[in-house]
Amino acid sequence: MFENLTGRLQTTLKRLRGEARLTEDNIAEALREVRMALLEADVALPVVKTFIDDVRSKAVGQDVLTSLTPGQAVIKVVYDALVALMGEHNERLHLAVRPPAVVLMAGLQGSGKTTSTAKLARYLIEREKKSVMLVSGDVYRPAAIEQLQRLASQVGAQFFPSQPDQKPADIARAALEQARVSASDVLIVDTAGRLHVDAPMMEEIRALQSILNPVETLFVVDSMTGQDAVNTAKVFNEALPLTGVILTKTDGDARGGAALSVRQVTGKPIKFLGVGEKTDALEPFHPERLASRILGMGDVLSLVEQAQRTVDQDKAQQLARKISKGSGFDLEDFRDQLLQMEKMGGIASLMDKMPGLPKTPDAEQLQQGEKQMNRLVAIINSMTPAERRKPDIIRGSRKRRIAAGSGTQVQDVNRLLKQFTEMQTMMKRFGKGGMQKMLRGLKGRLPGMPF
Amino acid sequence: MTSPGSAPQSTGLFGRLSDRLSATRRALAQGFNELIGAGQPDAAVLEDLEATLLQADVGIDATARILETVKQSSGSAGTRAALRQALLDLIRPCQQPLAIDAAHRPYVIMVVGVNGAGKTTTIGKLASRLKTEGHKVMLAAADTFRAAAVEQLKVWGSRNDVPVIAQQTGADAAAVAHDALQAAQARAADVLIVDTAGRLHTQSGLMDELKKIQRVLQKLDATAPHEVLLVLDAGIGQNALAQLEHFHAAVGVTGLALTKLDGTARGGVVFAMAAKRPVPIRFIGVGEGIDDLRVFDAVEFVEALLPNGD
Ligand SMILES: Nc1nc2c(ncn2[C@@H]2O[C@H](COP(=O)(O)OP(=O)(O)OP(=O)(O)O)[C@@H](O)[C@H]2O)c(=O)[nH]1
Ligand SMILES: Nc1nc2c(ncn2[C@@H]2O[C@H](COP(=O)(O)OP(=O)(O)O)[C@@H](O)[C@H]2O)c(=O)[nH]1
Ligand SMILES: [Mg+2]
Ligand SMILES: [Mg+2]
Numbered sequence: 001m002f003e004n005l006t007g008r009l010q011t012t013l014k015r016l017r018g019e020a021r022l023t024e025d026n027i028a029e030a031l032r033e034v035r036m037a038l039l040e041a042d043v044a045l046p047v048v049k050t051f052i053d054d055v056r057s058k059a060v061g062q063d064v065l066t067s068l069t070p071g072q073a074v075i076k077v078v079y080d081a082l083v084a085l086m087g088e089h090n091e092r093l094h095l096a097v098r099p100p101a102v103v104l105m106a107g108l109q110g111s112g113k114t115t116s117t118a119k120l121a122r123y124l125i126e127r128e129k130k131s132v133m134l135v136s137g138d139v140y141r142p143a144a145i146e147q148l149q150r151l152a153s154q155v156g157a158q159f160f161p162s163q164p165d166q167k168p169a170d171i172a173r174a175a176l177e178q179a180r181v182s183a184s185d186v187l188i189v190d191t192a193g194r195l196h197v198d199a200p201m202m203e204e205i206r207a208l209q210s211i212l213n214p215v216e217t218l219f220v221v222d223s224m225t226g227q228d229a230v231n232t233a234k235v236f237n238e239a240l241p242l243t244g245v246i247l248t249k250t251d252g253d254a255r256g257g258a259a260l261s262v263r264q265v266t267g268k269p270i271k272f273l274g275v276g277e278k279t280d281a282l283e284p285f286h287p288e289r290l291a292s293r294i295l296g297m298g299d300v301l302s303l304v305e306q307a308q309r310t311v312d313q314d315k316a317q318q319l320a321r322k323i324s325k326g327s328g329f330d331l332e333d334f335r336d337q338l339l340q341m342e343k344m345g346g347i348a349s350l351m352d353k354m355p356g357l358p359k360t361p362d363a364e365q366l367q368q369g370e371k372q373m374n375r376l377v378a379i380i381n382s383m384t385p386a387e388r389r390k391p392d393i394i395r396g397s398r399k400r401r402i403a404a405g406s407g408t409q410v411q412d413v414n415r416l417l418k419q420f421t422e423m424q425t426m427m428k429r430f431g432k433g434g435m436q437k438m439l440r441g442l443k444g445r446l447p448g449m450p451f
Numbered sequence: 452m453t454s455p456g457s458a459p460q461s462t463g464l465f466g467r468l469s470d471r472l473s474a475t476r477r478a479l480a481q482g483f484n485e486l487i488g489a490g491q492p493d494a495a496v497l498e499d500l501e502a503t504l505l506q507a508d509v510g511i512d513a514t515a516r517i518l519e520t521v522k523q524s525s526g527s528a529g530t531r532a533a534l535r536q537a538l539l540d541l542i543r544p545c546q547q548p549l550a551i552d553a554a555h556r557p558y559v560i561m562v563v564g565v566n567g568a569g570k571t572t573t574i575g576k577l578a579s580r581l582k583t584e585g586h587k588v589m590l591a592a593a594d595t596f597r598a599a600a601v602e603q604l605k606v607w608g609s610r611n612d613v614p615v616i617a618q619q620t621g622a623d624a625a626a627v628a629h630d631a632l633q634a635a636q637a638r639a640a641d642v643l644i645v646d647t648a649g650r651l652h653t654q655s656g657l658m659d660e661l662k663k664i665q666r667v668l669q670k671l672d673a674t675a676p677h678e679v680l681l682v683l684d685a686g687i688g689q690n691a692l693a694q695l696e697h698f699h700a701a702v703g704v705t706g707l708a709l710t711k712l713d714g715t716a717r718g719g720v721v722f723a724m725a726a727k728r729p730v731p732i733r734f735i736g737v738g739e740g741i742d743d744l745r746v747f748d749a750v751e752f753v754e755a756l757l758p759n760g761d
Contacts, residue, residue, distance in 0.1 A: 036511055042688030045506050109711060109739070110567025110684060140739065142575075142606030147599035150620075154598075195714040222567065226508035226688025228716040249566060252651035254690035277566065277596070 022062045022073060030074040031056060034295075041255035041294045044230040047264045055081050075295075082291035086260065090284045091244065091269035093216055095124075100133070100179035100187040102212045106205055106240060107220035108232060109193030112248030112274055114144065116220050117190040118151035119274065119282035125156055130185035135160040135175035137168035137208060138192035148190050155279050158184060168192075168204060172211045189214070196235035209240050216243045218271070221262055223250045229258035230265050237266040247290075248274035251281070257294050329424055331388040335380040338373055375408060379416050382406040391417055496530055497522070507719030507756065510689050513726045517541065531757070538753045541722055546749040547731035549678060549706060551586060557635040557643040559668060559675040561628075563661060563698055564682035566649030569710030569736055571600065573682050574644050575607030576736065576744035582611055586641040591631030592617035593624040593664060594648040604646050610741060614638075624648065624660055625667040632671045645676065652697030665702050680733065682708045685718035695724055710736035713743070717756060 031052055038048045059077040095101040103120065105113045117134060124130040134152045138144035145162055152159035160178050162171040172189060179187040189212060194201035209217060219242050221229065236242065245266070247259050250273045259270055270285045380388060382405030387394050394402070394417060403410045497518060504514040520537040521530060551558045560577075562570045571594070578588045590608050592615055594600035601617045608615035616631035628645050635643040647664065650657035668675040681704045683691055698704050709718045712735050721732060732747040 039505060039511050040689055042508075042690070045502055108686065108714075110569060112567060141603070143599040143602035146602050147597070150598035195711070197714055222684075222686075224565065224684075224688060224690045225686050226716070226720065227506045228508070228686045228714070231715045232686075249651065251653070252565070252690065253653050253693060254688070258688065 022059045024056070024060055027056065027059055027074050034074075034078050037295055038257060038260075041257035041296060042224075042226045042229075042261075043257035043294065044227045044261040046230065047261045050264070051081065051085070051260075079291055079295065082260070082294065083287045086263050086287040086290060087269045087285075090286065091271050092284075093120075093124075093271060094243070095130075095186060095215060097215045100176070100184045101216075102176065102179075102214040103186060103188045103216045103218065104205075104209060104212055104214040104240075105188065105190050105218055105220055106236060106242075107193060108195060108222075109141075111193065111220045111222045112246070113193065113220045114138070114148050114151065114190050115277065115279075116218075116246050116248060116272070116274055116282070117148065117188050118155050118157075118279045120272075121152070121157040121186075121188055122155035122279045123282055124186055131158070131183070132186045132188065133158040133160055133175070133179045133182065133184040134188050134190065135171060136162055136190045137171050138190060139164045139166060139168060139171075140192045144190075144192065151279065157188075158182065169207050169211055172208050176212060187212075196232045196239075202235070202239050206239050217241055218244050218246050219262070219266070219268070220246045220248060221258060223247050223256040223258060223273075224252065224254040225258035227261075229261040233262040233265040237268070242266055242268045244269050244271035246270075246272045246274060247285070251275045255294055255296055256290060259290055260294060331380050331383065331391055331420060332385075334420055334423065335377055335388075338377050338380075375406070375412065376416055378406040379403075379408055379413055391420060500530065500534060504719065504722075507717035508688055508723075509719040510692070510723040513541075513723035516726060517722070535753060535757050538722065538757065539749060541725050542732075542752060543749040544729050545707075545721070545725050545732040546747060547706075547733075548746050549680075549731075549733040551581065551584075551642060552677065553641075555672070555674055555677050557589070557632070557640045557672075558677050559632065559635075559643045559645065559672065560678040560680055561645045561647065561665065561668070561676035561702070562680045562682060563647050563702065563704075564649060565651055565694060568649065568682040568684045568687075569708075570594075570649065570682045571603050571607065571646050572739060573680075573708050573710060573734070573736055573744065574604065574646050575610065576741055577734070578607065578611045578613050578644060579741045580744055581642050582613060587639070588613045588642045588644065589631065589635045589638070589640040590615045591628055591643060591645040593627045593631070594646050595620055595622045595624050595627060596648040600646075600648065625663045628664045629667045629671065632668055632675065636671065652694050652701075658697065658701045661698075661702050676702075678706055678733075679704050680706045680708055681730070682710060683718070683721075684716075685709050685712045685735075686714065686716035687718075687720060689720060689723070691720040692723060692727065695728060695730065699728065699730075704730055706731045706733040708732075708734040708736065708744075709747070713737045719756070 034055070035048055035052055038051065039045070043051070055074075055078050058081060059074055062073060062077070093103070095103075105117055107113050114136070121132045121134055124132050134148055134157045136145040136148040138148075139162070145164065149159050149161070160175040162175075168191070175187060175189065189208065191205055191208065192201070194205065196202065217240050219233065219236050219240075221233070225232075245259075245262055245268055247256065247262075247270055250256060262268075263270060270287075270290075273283045273285055275281045275283050379402060382402045383394070387398065387402075394413070399410050399413045403413050406412075500521065501514055501518055504517060505511070509517070517534070517537045520540075521533045524533045524536065549560075562574055564570050574590060578590060581588050588611070590604055590613060592601045592604045594604070595618065598620065601620060605615050605617065614634075616627065616634050618627050618630070624647065631645065632643055634640075645664070645668075647661060648657070650661070652658065665676060665679075679698075679702050681695065681698050683694070687694075695704060695707075707721070707724075707730050709721060709732060712718055718735075724730065735745050735747055735752070737743045737745060
């Protein structure tokens, strides 16, 4: 859809090449492109302005590392600033209070509150073994209560029934009481969607908050939201003591700049991403992924950088040598390669960073892919060093042993060997293409991987 | 501001529209009121104009284009007037109200869009409007995926006292659409409105499902659906452009509805859309009540964004 920032920047950045220090002048153009990229990603204009000013002052005067071009140096500053702004760490829910810990959901109409309520419940039930009760205070939207009731039974949460003719405040009081009586660990309160300019409705949710005294008040935001995100976030944040944000519908291809707007306006951490309609489609938030996505730059630099940080340098160099010689790439290297991919944040995060690859496919497919990757690693782990170096010797009985050792089938071992042979051929063809080409070459070669 | 569910006060169509849009209007007017005055726009004025357009989600490309027009055309009438004209020129071709063609009976309207855009609610309001106009309306609950989506549409059916053809959640959406059109034909309905599950345009499987619904409808009536209405939340950002392209490629979008204009979101992305693919904008949604649906009017829309004088 959008022109790639990488593409756009290329011309600008070429001009910067060879300068040793970043100055107002030599970064002005690059920053203009960054501004455009942020706006295209729907970051709100005032947020863009503050951000660019911040980046400018950070960048000017910096020496350009010999390993980077000045343009890349600017991008690195931009990227780092984005990650910093969105919170370095993934913030979890804080539910350590005397039970029931109450979670209040708030947001505009259609943002994903009810679905997120169910997802959170499932997450807490399955991962943290909590007993969870759900209640709907949405007495306005037709069948909203029923929607939550269905979802509650799907995820195995207790459901506290309410009726459209009740007052949300009464529902909240009764649910809180019931959660106490039934000794639930967590009570999640879904609410009706409301516009921030709707004074009576904002008053209503303020009242709910004071009745419930929630330990978490989560603002649910659609990742497709445009510039208005600053206005809504500001009012919700003033009306309620928000503790975090859930960014929904990130399984699409919206660049999600609203996340940055909301983060800057509220100062509250993004705690989860909604990545699909099903109740298991909830993920912890990774600032790096979102930063790359907002910049939309198929961020080779951050890939390289992350690679530098996480990949064992020696191994990488060894591998590079082997690859450039076009020979000697064995199963051990293959496994390292898979493990490194994992270290760098998995396939999803890699894909977000590679220019020219399609947008992240849906989460389910990716999970499949990652599972598959783990299986490959397990198979290789069950081989002897000799087998890893010389896969040719792997015949019938060895195959059966390896399959048994890794909890897989002989067909799986066969498939891996076939892939490996294909990979080897590919490696030879690429010569010294490096990681980028290699990853692109991987496209479609690993089963279950959709790219 | 009325809360959802409360009875709408009727102060007449225009009064209510500008009432509802006044939040929008105020926000944009703030920006523009500082920019009045005739003569050549200077750089500062243009920069402010740019900011105002960008903050209304018009997008970089369309904003640049519009400003180019403003620069060239603004003379004695002033920058503000030139901008108004440019916006109007862009959006006026989209003012084509939905006309129920009596040659097609039942006239089939398929409503599509991403999750939570306001499809079902828009259908509820549209059914009311069409019924008031004297049409015999039926609804098809082809959102068989989302929990209680069928029940939600049924409530709208009973509010309007129109039949809803439905199966249980999890049923085949195309089968529901098929049954519904058959029933509508049998009962000689004038209009059949098909609700569909919200889907992101990137989900190819779900986009295929939409095509299947369309194909199945065409088996019963080769000319159906007669309207494919894409519903957009006015708060949407630049992703709306991709949504239009993908939904259009899949099922051929013939009209737009822009919902939730009762907030401060301005829906400016429709200007960017109009610049790329001018699809008729049929309706705007200005609330959650049954009467909160307005026929799109370009002059009013631009006027709501950029009030004339004051
Ligand atoms: N304020 C306001 N709210 C609206 C408007 N149109 C729809 N809504 C609300 O937006 C929310 C989502 O609307 P739905 O009609 O359920 O949307 P949908 O596209 O059918 O949603 P899914 O089927 O879940 O994808 C509901 O809470 C509606 O009441 C509008 O014009 N103004
Ligand atoms: N694709 C996708 N759809 C979502 C996500 N979260 C919610 N939805 C859908 O968005 C629509 C509105 O969600 P709902 O929870 O009813 O929103 P609410 O009105 O804020 O309670 C529904 O169709 C949901 O299935 C998500 O992360 N991804
Ligand atoms: Mg809800
Ligand atoms: Mg719906």
